Amino acid sequence: MFTVFLICLALGAVVGFLAGLLGIGGGLIIVPALLYLLPWVGVESQQLTHMAIATSLASIILTSMSAASAHHKRANIPWPLFNTIMPGIILGALMAGFISEQISSAALQQVFAIFVILMALQMAFPIKPQAGRGLPSGQVLFGLSVVIALLAGMMGIGGGVLMVPLLSYFGLAMRQAVGLSSATGFLIALSGSLGYVVAGFDATHLPDYSLGYIYLPALLGIVITSMLAAPLGVKAASLWPTPVLKKLFAILLVLVGIKLISAG
Structure with missing residues (x-):
């Protein structure tokens, strides 16, 4: 358990830095990493993907709250629009844990792998x-908000990769699309995590220090360092060739998706 915690400290630093540098959510990185790490603490195969996704989703709560606060100070969040879509976001995110529980871990991993590849293509060709x-x-x-929150909750992400392109497609200014996405990402992470906690209460053979399907040592490690590393990524974004890096990262995600498909 302590080894997994230490590795998740490093994982959180990478996730936070990349989130600040490329403006991406951490779930696309965290879930594949946890699929590899969680068996070390005895997570069984039939619950592996559910725990990886739930833990990833919980790790987004604090980072999305911090991002939403920053966007609110800059008046980037259109609150009337947020109030319109809030009920659908909460409903879809709460449903995610219960619907995911009805899907086998292997099938859920395949769905996540395909989702990763599609999101990588969107990243490369927005x-x-x-x-x-x-x-x-x-x-x-x-x-639309129910569908986005449901998909995001089932994939363990904050939903920005879905919400921002959709809002941009409908003509919302990019700064408002990103700001609104940060606020809805907090709702998705909070409501979705609650759903996975409740859905996992009656699950058997979960490892110690689990809260429902959330594995707390991994969550703690990721959160501690991701919050610290994100500002460093933001600073680097003004110096590094982020469009090129984003395309390279998209290629890496495609390879990860293919690997997960073949592993299933």
Whole structure:
């Protein structure tokens, strides 16, 4: 357990730095790493993917809250729009843990692997904003927010890779899209984590120091260093060729996805 904690300290530093540098969520990195690490503490194969995703989701709570606070100070969050989609975000995220529990760990890993590859392609070839398109009706936004939060919760991510391209497609200014995504990411992480905690209460053979499907030593290690490393990544972003690095990272994610598919 202590070895996993120490490795997660290093993992958190990498995740935090890359999040600041490339503006990506950590779940796409954390989940594959935990799929490799958690068997060391006795997590059984039928629960492995669920615990990796739940722990990743919980690790996003503090980082997304910090990001949302920073965006709020810069007036980047359109709160009326946030209030419109908030019910759908909470509903979709709460459902994620219970729906994931009905899917086998191997199948869930395959779905995550395909999702990683698709998100890597989106990162390398982002959707262009559509000027003047305008946001859809409240009912459509509610439905879209449920789907995004459900997918994000089932994949262990904050949802920014889904929310930002969607809002940009509908013509929302990028700074507002990113700001709103940080606020919804906090809701997804908090509500989704609660869902995985409750869904995991009756799960058997979980390792010690688990809270539902969340493995607390790994969570603690990731959170401690990711919060410290994120500002360093932000500073590096102004000096390093981030568009090139983002494409290289997308290639790495594709390779990770392929590896996870073959491992399944």
